[in-house]
Amino acid sequence: MSKNVLIIGAGGVAQVVAHKCAQNNDVLGNIAIASRTLSKCEEIVASVKEKGAMKVDGQLTAHELNALDVNATVELIRETGSEIVINVGTAFLNMSVMSACLEAEVAYLDTAIHEEPDKICEQPPWYANYEWKRRDEFKAKGLTAILGVGFDPGVVNAYARLGCDMLDTVESVDIVDVNAGNHGKYFATNFDPEINFREFTGTVYSWQNNAWQSNKMFEVSRTDDLPVVGSQTTYMSGHDEVHSLSQNLGVANVRFWMGFGEHYINVFTVLQSLGLLSEQPVMTAEGQEVVPLKVVKAVLPDPSSLAPNYTGKTCIGDFVKGTKDGKEKEVFIYNVADHKEAYNEVGSQGISYTAGVPPVAAAMLVATGEWDAKTMVNVEELDPRPFINILNKIGLPTRIKDEEGDRPVSFE
Template identity: 45%
Template sequence: MARVLIIGAGGVGQVVAHKCAQVDEVFEHITLASRTKSKCDKIAAMLPRKIDTAEVDADDVPQLVKLIEKVKPDLVINVALPYQDLHIMDACLEAGVHYLDTANYEPPEEAKFEYKWQWAYQDKFEKAGLMALLGSGFDPGVTSVFTAHAKKHHFDRMQTLDILDCNAGDHGLPFATNFNPEINIREITANGRYWDNGQWVTTKPLEQKRVFDFPEGIGEKDIYLLYHEELESLSKHFPELERARFWMTFSANYLKHLEVLQNVGMTGIEPVEFHGQEIIPIQFLKALLPDPASLGPLTKGKTCIGNIIRGTKDGKDKIYYVYNICDHQACYREVQSQAISYTTGVPAMIGAKMMLEGKWMKPGVWNLEQLDPDPFMADLNRYGLPWQETWLDQAFQ
């Protein structure tokens, strides 16, 4: 039985709070803290059991340490924004508690997704006898565990990995992002990048497109190559991979809006002066766009996220596809959130459970693919993200 402090009361924080509250045999005591306490209180009021709430600025390390010392959690679950990762890791070290997040650190002034800043904490966490689990969402997170599962059970050698992230949901609005608009747009408007024979190949944003026929009635969708942070850790931890790529679906309508916003400078991250005040265009855009949390009741349809891996087993070539299908409306019925927040929040709860049950607990800084995939895969089926596996005749080109 453990105590957890969840930081961040956005779309993902709401799901993590719900899922932890459902598993009371592990999460005995829950505190939900964020910059705006009223958001924590609103979530707390939806839950099946009582939790504590608190206000905290997670960029203020002394304030965080004070809160951690008051709450006395065994683990801090960070589902604030990637900008807060290092501050929360510092506070965990100072207060002597374990750490988990769902997205790697990103400096606010530069759209750069790299693990180097967090991997640099390896020695500090190890020496303190504490664990930091990095990227326990869906992608990264479940896609990382899917890769470890494929290697453990289905391949002697993996050659190519393609992660396919499809959101076939429709919220009926002209334009909205499914999670934090600033983080989402920064990710999509950045150059694409993939791992190819020991080096990174850079592509222009959304330059490479394919069409893939997704299972369970989702059907054919356009899918675009993006850089995604798990490519860095997976190519490091599975050096046998000759190629590793990440793909995401976008509708023509979404891309049309994004192109116009980009062309007029609304997605910029550099400050501009407006009526004597400095504003960052993408932050102003965020203020105009629908709050992702408000999409829950509106979104219909499914997500399908999974890995296609080509490799060999017992001398035979194999193409393996492992994926999860998640229904937006079913998520809403269960936790009042759409599937994007759900598919991130459930793995955050499971990662926390793995640590607190001792199945994954070891000092240091770890990505999920470095740990035994079996208990995590079992819990995906148990807690709302069942997975399917199949063998394909054709490789993903």
């Protein structure tokens, strides 16, 4: 039996989610998409219809919604008969949407950790500051909430779990995210600039030797020879998945590494040095209060506008190191995505594609019961095999590289 879906958000990731839900609406049923800007939702609906993405006949509707209004969100969930909510709006919405799902008694999925507009890099583990405080409520009601089920966090959490299951002991999980694509702009971010910069302006928290370690952005780097994209330098960064994997997998070292070009680092450094990446309000000479980070966001290209001219590929995966049968072993479990292929299929660039496909796979598993956890979980707490199998089928194939070679991963 299919389960109807409400998508909250109308950016590039939401566009991918809508297309993929439509392509699998025999499992996911009727689809509603809602955001503050109705026209953006209508554009996504038009895009889905233009590409003939609906697998079977069904409803695909657009709605205007302020998702910070819990009552309004509850009303829309009930009006649309939605049983699964996929939240791909701004990270500031998570707790409000979660509250609405608890009240309406439906499943909740998101792709990023909750943030408060005036706070950056709160004390780790970040999930304990907000989401995990609601876990008992989901469990008491027998409702499923799957946190951070994009790619990173999300798929990389499943890769970490898979790597741990493959080895006898695990010493470290190092998540590496490289975008070797080119959008042709002087400077732009691949997703919401405000959220993007907030990741990199605060403390870089990593989990090392079973304890939290603090570093500055761009302080620690590594270079790896990666499949398809070649030799790439990445920098240790603070990121959501470190804050759940460190608590759930019992691994001594969990780190996240992201690739940045020299040009990005230079522009970022100038903006930060001038105070233009601050989330705290300032007063202009005209007496107008502004938040510098929001001004920068307003003048940068909309990430969804990058899609038509984006070329190149991404490579995102996990190096999992430990022992097997008494011998040291390291595996690299990864995915490679192509920006142009993503645009041709769903009208979004590869970063949005990798973030938007996984929550649809998770929603399908909730609908069929395989991931209907009936409590709040992070992805690594679930069986990764059915998740990887669906991802293989709907656009994000998984591969593994180790001493035995480079090969696809499947559990069919």
